[in-house]
Amino acid sequence: MQEHQPQSTASVREAASAQPPKLVKNLYDPYVTPWWFWISLRSIARAIFFLVLNVRLVGRQNIPSKGPFIVACNHLNWTDVPLVPAYISPRVVYIAKEELFHSRLGWLVRALGAIPVKRGEADRQLLRASDEQLKKGNILIIFPEGTRSKTRQMIKAHAGIGMIALRAGVPVLPVAIYGSEHALKKFRPRVTISYGEPIVLKPRGSKITKDDINEATETAMRHVAAMLPASYRGIYGEQTISETSPISPEST
Numbered sequence: 683m684q685e686h687q688p689q690s691t692a693s694v695r696e697a698a699s700a701q702p703p704k705l706v707k708n709l710y711d712p713y714v715t716p717w718w719f720w721i722s723l724r725s726i727a728r729a730i731f732f733l734v735l736n737v738r739l740v741g742r743q744n745i746p747s748k749g750p751f752i753v754a755c756n757h758l759n760w761t762d763v764p765l766v767p768a769y770i771s772p773r774v775v776y777i778a779k780e781e782l783f784h785s786r787l788g789w790l791v792r793a794l795g796a797i798p799v800k801r802g803e804a805d806r807q808l809l810r811a812s813d814e815q816l817k818k819g820n821i822l823i824i825f826p827e828g829t830r831s832k833t834r835q836m837i838k839a840h841a842g843i844g845m846i847a848l849r850a851g852v853p854v855l856p857v858a859i860y861g862s863e864h865a866l867k868k869f870r871p872r873v874t875i876s877y878g879e880p881i882v883l884k885p886r887g888s889k890i891t892k893d894d895i896n897e898a899t900e901t902a903m904r905h906v907a908a909m910l911p912a913s914y915r916g917i918y919g920e921q922t923i924s925e926t927s928p929i930s931p932e933s934t
């Protein structure tokens with residue numbers, strides 16, 4: 683009868699390396715938190731906003747009663763992220779910069795149902811994840827400028843909003859927010875959130891081109907700018923909506 687020979691250290695290491703890696707949750711597959719969690723969180727957020735802000739809502743009747751649709755909004759302050767969807771009854775799925783998922787608040791970002799975007803590069807995973815969420819009838823909220831404007835004026839948007847909207851063919855709800863740059867800096871500053879009429883952006887031909895994407899992005903941002911005071915419009919304040927793009931947005 684042969685004696686059992688102990689495994690060498692090298693053999694143990696090889697066996698360990700052969701074990702399947704730990705599964706890491708796909709960040710492009712957002713958590714689905716219970717409905718009561720979302721409603722409770724939104725109620726708490728509204729109560730806090732009532733105490734620290736003077737929120738004025740304009741055009742709230744334009745918000746569709748259900749998804750799928752895309753919310754496109756300008757970005758002035760981190761408080762815009764909870765403010766804009768707080769007054770939209772259905773729950774939303776955020777598109778957030780990838781760095782947030784690895785920060786101390788990463789758990790909260792994931793709990794809110796966000797999906798990451800890799801800024802500065804073409805992110806095919808994001809496009810697929812966005813398509814999937816919209817096909818499920820969800821609401822996708824995007825801040826197309828990709829970052830907060832330090833000058834309070836709108837800056838050039840990334841083309842992702844145009845690409846996602848054209849691929850999905852769902853309505854885009856333009857939202858404009860201003861006054862939020864004073865949030866938590868002044869006592870109950872006036873913050874105005876305007877919800878415009880939803881638009882559907884379509885390509886000119888049977889295939890989506892780069893020009894279509896750029897024009898769709900421009901059109902969406904012009905609709906946002908049109909609801910802002912002139913001093914906030916930045917690069918989108920030079921032309922009117924009708925002068926910008928051969929793509930014809932259709933009101934839903």
